[in-house]
Amino acid sequence: MWIENPLSTSPTGFAVLECFHIAGFALAIGMTALLDFRLLGIGLQNQSPAQIARAFEWWTLGGLVVAVFSGLLIFSTDPDMYYLNWGFLIKMVCLVLAILFNYTIHKRAVFRPWAPGAARLVACISLILWVSVIFGGIFIAVIRTGLT
């Protein structure tokens, strides 16, 4: 039996979902960026990176969960378009890499004092990965071509 996805027929529902998506990723990516800039020596200098990470880790995870679940619902409105779209594919690769990096190498650099050079490199990689996710997301609507 074919059931119409209610989100595909409701522009308001879709728009509200996008607001959740943006708020979620802004919180998650922004909080991570706050930590990255701390590793680069900008921002909350009186706090240690570990202190900042502990203060915001649940807020970051919460934002990420909201962004991923709203994203899955957005994906469900037009899966055929998304999974073939280059913008989307690049976004997914960057997202998986960013999440893996965040909870492995990035976490280690934050909680164990690394050499400043190494910590800065980790911060730059993290920033580039997360910003790539945002760019990928925007370019889904721009690059209409993809796999066939």
Place this chain on the structure above:
Amino acid sequence: MLLSFLIWLENLTPFSSLRSSAYVYPIVLALHLSAISLFGAMIVATDLRMLGWALFDSSIADVITQLRWPKRIGFILAGTCGFLLFASKAEEYYYNAFFRTKMLLFVLVAIHALVFRRSVYADPIKVARLPLVPRRARLAAALSLLLWLGILCVGRGIGYVAGRPGMHFR
């Protein structure tokens, strides 16, 4: 008067070429969103501290003063990208109800700053010395979160209103 200024603005070479470029426009949009993430997280971090929900081991004064300039820079980045997006479609945005609401919310943000600047933000050391976070600081933080969340949502709404025919795009 305002409208004719906006039509003049959007037809200046940099803005009309931004409007018609396939890739620069989305790049500015993505930079706008990246700056919003950064700026938003600093707003949320400050507000969470003022509400007593995060960073308990640091004083309010410490968080506010350290993030003051980074927040300003983040706002300038997001604002510059936002202005570029606006200026390239200024006439269309003039009619856009979500854009007008967004500008109204920015006015409210300015009023928020004027109302709470003296009692909360200008002298955070005094606020921090008080045994409990004063109700006024909590109110300022809660209103700030609501206002910025509202700006984020109506900002997304702008893209949902189709431009009307008969725009003076050249």
